[in-house]
Amino acid sequence: xxxxxxxxxxxxxxxxxxxxxxxxxxxxxxxxxxxxxxxxxxxxxxxxxxxxxxxxxxxxxxxxxxxxxxxxxxxxxxxxxxxxxxxxxxxxxxxxxxxxxxxxxxxxxxxxxxxxxxxxxxxxxxxxxxxxxxxxxxxxxxxxxxxxxxxxxxxxxxxxxxxxxxxxxxxxxxxxxxxxxxxxxxxxxxxxxxxxxxxxxxxxxxxxxxxxxxxxxxxxxxxxxxxxxxxxxxxxxxxxxxxxxxxxxxxxxxxxxxxxxxxxxxxxxxxxxxxxxxxxxxxxxxxxxxxxxxxxxxxxxxxxxxxxxxxxxxxxxxxxxxxxxxxxxxxxxxxxxxxxxxxxxxxxxxxxxxxxxxxxxxxxxxxxxxxxxxxxxxxxxxxxxxxxxxxxxxxxxxxxxxxxxxxxxxxxxxxxxxxxxxxxxxxxxxxxxxxxxxxxxx
Amino acid sequence: xxxxxxxxxxxxxxxxxxxxxxxxxxxxxxxxxxxxxxxxxxxxxxxxxxxxxxxxxxxxxxxxxxxxxxxxxxxxxxxxxxxxxxxxxxxxxxxxxxxxxxxxxxxxxxxxxxxxxxxxxxxxxxxxxxxxxxxxxxxxxxxxxxxxxxxxxxxxxxxxxxxxxxxxxxxxxxxxxxxxxxxxxxxxxxxxxxxxxxxxxxxxxxxxxxxxxxxxxxxxxxxxxxxxxxxxxxxxxxxxxxxxxxxxx
Ligand SMILES: Nc1ncnc2c1ncn2[C@@H]1O[C@H](COP(=O)(O)OP(=O)(O)OP(=O)(O)O)[C@@H](O)[C@H]1O
Ligand SMILES: [Mg+2]
Numbered sequence: 239x240x241x242x243x244x245x246x247x248x249x250x251x252x253x254x255x256x257x258x259x260x261x262x263x264x265x266x267x268x269x270x271x272x273x274x275x276x277x278x279x280x281x282x283x284x285x286x287x288x289x290x291x292x293x294x295x296x297x298x299x300x301x302x303x304x305x306x307x308x309x310x311x312x313x314x315x316x317x318x319x320x321x322x323x324x325x326x327x328x329x330x331x332x333x334x335x336x337x338x339x340x341x342x343x344x345x346x347x348x349x350x351x352x353x354x355x356x357x358x359x360x361x362x363x364x365x366x367x368x369x370x371x372x373x374x375x376x377x378x379x380x381x382x383x384x385x386x387x388x389x390x391x392x393x394x395x396x397x398x399x400x401x402x403x404x405x406x407x408x409x410x411x412x413x414x415x416x417x418x419x420x421x422x423x424x425x426x427x428x429x430x431x432x433x434x435x436x437x438x439x440x441x442x443x444x445x446x447x448x449x450x451x452x453x454x455x456x457x458x459x460x461x462x463x464x465x466x467x468x469x470x471x472x473x474x475x476x477x478x479x480x481x482x483x484x485x486x487x488x489x490x491x492x493x494x495x496x497x498x499x500x501x502x503x504x505x506x507x508x509x510x511x512x513x514x515x516x517x518x519x520x521x522x523x524x525x526x527x528x529x530x531x532x533x534x535x536x537x538x539x540x541x542x543x544x545x546x547x548x549x550x551x552x553x554x555x556x557x558x559x560x561x562x563x564x565x566x567x568x569x570x571x572x573x574x575x576x577x578x579x580x581x582x583x584x585x586x587x588x589x590x591x592x593x594x595x596x597x598x599x600x601x602x603x604x605x606x607x608x609x610x611x612x613x614x615x616x617x618x619x620x621x622x623x624x625x626x627x628x629x630x631x632x633x634x635x636x637x638x639x640x641x642x643x644x645x646x647x648x649x650x651x652x653x654x655x656x657x658x659x660x661x662x663x664x665x666x667x668x669x670x671x672x673x674x675x676x677x678x679x680x
Numbered sequence: 681x682x683x684x685x686x687x688x689x690x691x692x693x694x695x696x697x698x699x700x701x702x703x704x705x706x707x708x709x710x711x712x713x714x715x716x717x718x719x720x721x722x723x724x725x726x727x728x729x730x731x732x733x734x735x736x737x738x739x740x741x742x743x744x745x746x747x748x749x750x751x752x753x754x755x756x757x758x759x760x761x762x763x764x765x766x767x768x769x770x771x772x773x774x775x776x777x778x779x780x781x782x783x784x785x786x787x788x789x790x791x792x793x794x795x796x797x798x799x800x801x802x803x804x805x806x807x808x809x810x811x812x813x814x815x816x817x818x819x820x821x822x823x824x825x826x827x828x829x830x831x832x833x834x835x836x837x838x839x840x841x842x843x844x845x846x847x848x849x850x851x852x853x854x855x856x857x858x859x860x861x862x863x864x865x866x867x868x869x870x871x872x873x874x875x876x877x878x879x880x881x882x883x884x885x886x887x888x889x890x891x892x893x894x895x896x897x898x899x900x901x902x903x904x905x906x907x908x909x910x911x912x913x914x915x916x917x918x919x920x921x922x923x924x925x926x927x928x929x
Contacts, residue, residue, distance in 0.1 A: 504826025627731075632768045635728045636778075636838060637756035637786035648779060650821075 250285045252306035257393060260309060265397065266317035266366040269374065277336040277392035280384070287386045296602045297512045297541040298569040299387075300673035302484055307456045309394065310425035318346055321418040324448050328478060329615035329667050332442040340419060341396035341427040347416070356407030356439075362430055363397025364672050367628075372400055372432055380462035380490025381516050383545070387486045391428050391460045402528040405436035405466065412661065414444040414473075417459060419447075419479065424454035428462070437466035437494065442661055443473045447487075449480035451507075465495035467521055473501040478671075479508040486512045493522025494503040495550075502659050503530035504668055506675055510539040517546045519553040519581075529558040531655040533675045534567035543590075551611075557588035560655035562648055563599035564679060570602045575616060577609040592622045593651055595644070599668065617648045641680035649675055682727075682846055682877060687738035689719075689902075698724045698902035700738070704846075704895075711888055714899030715921045718913050720881045721765050723899075724850045727879075728762040729755050730781055742846060756782075757789035759845030763835035763852050765881075767837060770822040778822045779804060783841060788907040807840040810870070812863055818882070828855035836867045847871070848879045853887040865890030885917040900924040 246254065258279050266274065286303060313321065321339045325347065337347035338358060343361040353359060365373055381388055389405035403409055419427055435441050443463075449455050457479060465471045471491075479485045485508045493499050505511045517526050532540040546555045561569035571590040592601035605618035625647050633643035652672050659665040689697035696719045704710045705778055726733050727740055729752035740747050747755050770778070780846045784794055795803070808818065808820050810832045822837065830850050840845055849868070854860055868878065868891050880891060888896075888910060896912040897904045898921070905924045 605787050629768055629770055631728075631752060632764065632770070633778075633782075634752035635730075635756055635762055636782040637753050637789065637842065638781055639753045639785060639789075642750070642781065642785060643753075646773055646778070647770070650770070654772050 241645060246285065247300055249303045249306040250300070253386070253390070254282065256309065257486045259396065263289060265363045267369050269369075270366045273378070273392045273414075273531045278387040281389045281393060282385045284389070293385070293543060293572070295604075296568070296572070297510070297539065299486070299512070302510050303344050303456060307424040307426040307454065309393065310419070310421060310427045312342050312396075313344060315337040317420045319520065320420040322347055322530050324418055324420065324450065325416060325505045328446070328448050329416050329671055331412070331446060331476070331667055332663055333414035333442075333444055335414045335416060336399050336401070337416045337418065338398050338429045338431075340421070340425065341398065341429040343397050343399050343446050354409055354411060357409055357413075358406040360400040361397060362400050362432065366397070370400060372402070373595070376432055376434065376462065376464055378520070380464060380492045381460050381488045382490065385488070385514070387458055387512070387514070388460065388488055391430060391458050391488070394426075394428040395430045395460070396428055401431070401433045403435045403439045403441050406438040407436065408440045409442070411666070412444050414640055415443055417445070417447045417457070419449040419455045419457055419483070420461070421453060421455070423654060424456065424482070426456045426459070429459050431462070431589055433463045435463065435465040435469045435471055438468045439466065440470035441472070442469075444664055445473065445475045445476045445668040446617075447475070447479045447485065449483050453480065453483035454482040454484070455480060457483060457485045458668070459485075459488075460490070461487070462490040463499075464492050465494060465497055465499055467496055469494060469497045471497070471499040473499070474659055474661070475501070475503045475513070476671075477503065477505040477508060477511050477513070479511070481507055483507060483508040484510045488514045488516065490516045490518050491526070492518045493524050493526060496523045497521065498525045500527040500660065501529070501657065504671070505532035505534070505540045507670060508538070512541040512543065515542070515544045517544065517555070519550050519555070522550050522552045525566045527556045527558070527658060529556070529655065529658040531560045531652050533562045533652065533672065534569065534571055535564040535679065537566045541568070541572070543572040544574060546573070546575045546586065548575065548577045548584045548586060551580060551582045551584065554585040555587075558655065558658060559590045560652060561590075561592040561601055562595065562652060563592060563601060564595040566596070566598040568600045568602070571620070572606070573618065574606040574608065577607075577611050577614050577616065579610040581677045582611050582613045584616065586614070586616045588618045590620040591651075594622065595646065597673055608635075645680055649673065681743055682879070683741045684727075684743075685739050686799050687723075687740065688724070688736040688890070689722060689733050690736060691722070692910055696902050697726065700899075700903045702897060702904050703707050704877050704879055707873065707874045708895065709870075709880060709891060709893045711880045711882060711893040711896045712894065712899055713882060713913060718899045719902040720831055720899055721850055724762050724848045724879070724881065727848060728752060728760060753785065754789065756844075757786045760848070761842055761844035761846065762848045763832075763839055763850060764849040765854070767823050767831040768834050769824045769826075771824050773817045773822050775820060775822045776804070777840065779818070779841060782838070785844060803841060809838055809866055811837050811840070813837055829857060829860045832856055833860065833864060836864050840867060840871065845875070846877050846879070848881070850881045851883065853882055853884060861887065862890065876881050885913045888913050
């Protein structure tokens with residue numbers, strides 16, 4: 239087979255032709271504009287990722303995006319009302335609300351007055367234009383990779399939030415960071431968030447993604463978190479984007495010394511979801527837990543692609559993912575642990591477990607270890623299979639009809655994954671979402 | 681009344697039950713004894729509805745109703761209960777939630793109202809106390825990390841709570857210490873009410889001193905080769921199965 243440069247797809251052509259006009263109205267200082275140009279330049283070279291790009295092997299974004307949805311406009315009053323209605327109908331997470339609608343920070347749906355002392359929030363859209371110091375110092379430094387999704391977000395980003403937690407501040411109430419996509423027709427959104435958690439500070443963030451089921455939105459979000467020495471971060475992402483949405487998200491975490499960071503991604507609803515995590519240990523003696531669960535039916539698709547960078551010694555990382563796949567759903571787990579030459583005493587493990595409820599469901603696992611230090615403990619494991627027939631029989635012999643017996647076992651399976659979430663209230667809300675998914679299936 | 685007529689069953693091309701016929705009347709306690717591998721557990725699984733087995737011929741009637749056409753859960757709701765020879769561990773499913781789900785499902789299938797939470801808890805506590813099952817065990821995953829004897833007690837707890845009409849005990853006595861054997865036997869005897877029937881599979885005559893059977897059946901090579909009263913168990917204890925192995929072959 240000759241590997242000629244492919245002809246641009248309709249979606250790629252549309253994206254390429256819209257940038258020259260769009261860039262004039264996108265926010266940013268000349269420095270930001272230069273960054274956009276550079277990112278766009280790299281997209282011109284790569285186009286949309288497809289299955290011959292190793293990191294995107296199982297998620298052929300070029301095939302999934304037949305057309306490029308038009309860029310979402312800044313939300314009008316009606317859009318904000320629609321977002322409010324979606325939020326009201328969705329499972330509620332307690333916390334101080336910060337809301338981003340169609341890629342723009344929306345103060346009307348945010349609770350800035352309730353921000354605890356030591357926490358400050360800025361509108362990222364404004365910050366791009368005003369030369370906010372964090373934009374120059376931090377943006378693009380946590381989620382940094384040669385990746386088309388990152389490049390597209392950097393080129394087209396419209397706004398979002400910057401959150402700063404001062405040193406030594408323990409934020410008791412979680413921040414509820416809500417990304418909502420509204421509009422009757424599919425739109426493309428490029429929101430972004432930048433979180434800086436100071437030394438000795440602690441923060442819980444619940445990041446939710448919501449949208450109506452009808453329109454084929456294309457969302458591309460980048461969240462970057464810089465967590466200082468001895469900090470403690472708990473991040474839970476709930477992807478309940480609309481059922482026709484193609485959602486691409488990138489999370490970048492840079493963790494200081496003697497710190498701990500937990501991030502959990504829960505996927506239930508979008509047509510296709512790709513979540514990529516770039517996690518870098520920048521200080522010694524720190525722990526990172528990157529975990530998630532997906533419950534997919536129909537022809538849904540969820541991909542978790544992780545890059546864990548042990549750049550320094552004495553750190554521990556865990557990647558733990560669980561998939562429940564029904565119908566013709568596809569799950570993807572790609573875990574990469576890189577242990578650099580200096581990173582002695584690294585302890586890195588990954589585990590992927592999947593339950594297939596249908597012969598047509600597929601799970602793709604690709605764990606990778608790249609180890610350049612000699613004194614390390616690293617490992618990976620994966621299980622894929624149907625529910626245990628003998629256990630199901632035991633439950634049915636006690637009177638549970640098959641769907642209920644399956645639901646009980648699946649709730650236990652996902653429940654085990656949810657144990658990774660430290661915050662009781664958040665975990666309970668997610669358990670409720672699991673039950674709702676199981677009830678809808680039965 | 682349970683009637684098993686001329687039952688032929690195979691699994692993976694291996695014939696295991698070979699024309700088994702057995703009737704257990706209302707209120708009767710029937711004991712089944714027989715050498716390892718003679719098909720006793722297979723019989724109990726086929727009655728309960730395990731799908732791995734292929735029934736080639738014969739029928740199983742519970743009060744005249746053909747249970748072979750029913751799903752396992754429908755059989756349970758109709759009053760069949762199997763205490764497993766090897767109860768399974770189900771991680772992540774708390775014993776208490778499992779009991780609630782099982783009792784709820786059976787009541788629903790029978791068109792009965794769901795038990796109020798208070799009443800449910802009262803029943804579980806009462807039955808657990810009688811069997812010497814501590815409350816904190818009910819919070820753990822079902823059978824997870826339970827000892828062999830604890831698992832057997834848990835089976836009897838389920839039986840007591842589900843109030844079946846027809847109970848199959850597959851070697852419930854194996855793995856029980858002497859005290860537990862008494863506790864479990866007392867539990868079973870308490871459920872003997874003149875209507876409820878029991879099929880007790882055991883290797884040991886000792887159990888039958890506690891749960892005194894109305895009839896004893898010897899199984900070999902997939903069929904009942906001899907039936908008698910409780911004295912038959914004593915005879916087996918003394919002489920072993922040598923006579924029956926040849927008799928069936
Ligand atoms: N899945 C299977 N595949 C093949 N053979 C099987 C299977 N299950 C059971 N058997 C065989 O069927 C026969 C009867 O087994 P069964 O467990 O019913 O015996 P049993 O009478 O209960 O024995 P024990 O007294 O040891 O409990 C045995 O020879 C066993 O190996
Ligand atoms: Mg047996």
